[in-house]
Amino acid sequence: MEMEALVTLLLSGCSNLEYIPEFGHKMKCLEHLYIDGTNIKKLPESLGELCNLRKLDASETSIQEIPLSVHYLKRLRLLRVHRCPLSSQSRGLLFSKMDLLLSGLKELDLSYCNLSVVPDGIGLLHRLVDLDLSGNNFVSLxxxxxxxxxxRMLCLNNCKRLQSLPKLSIVSEDTLYGLPMRFNYIISKKWVAVSKFHGRSNSTFPMVSCLNCPNIAENENGSHMAEKNIK
Incomplete structure (x- = not known):
């Protein structure tokens, strides 16, 4: 595939599409690649040729791993693989030194990917603003x-096996009405319609969302959460 001036490639919802050609070395202008809702089973290794890529959405495809060639995507800011059957084997991007490969990433969506463990490398992506790990099978973070x-947003909705929450802090000097910014913790044990709830929620403060997480609701009582906020 050689399109020297192409900025956006939009293939969303092409459900019969099973593969995309290798990218040529001249595709330096491509910034947005949307292949969500296709039947693509593998991302091409030549993905790394897209040196100016900023957004990659491969949600609801059949890919099982993210190729290591993404380490060439120095400008990538958004990566979504929502509802992809990612492999739990120690291979591909998730089990590599992610902080060296995707140091500029700001939004990462790994929701409903059947993950039984959260790779340590995610905790080293220091520029992350939005992290969605909802609907996975891990017990801890x-x-x-x-x-x-x-x-500013950590989504853990429908993580039914999750036992406890991490200690989070905001190092920057963000304030609201002169007070330091703190995380809001939204927790429910019983079923809640996530989309409707977030539509009504106040997003002024950073948020940890744990809707439909029975173990968290039992283990994290109100006084404990208040203590975390004070710390």
């Missing part, structure tokens, strides 16, 4: 999640 000082 890596301790270094607390290093994500720029994080």
């Amino acid at each position: 890596p301790a270094n999640i607390s290093l994500l000082s720029n994080l």
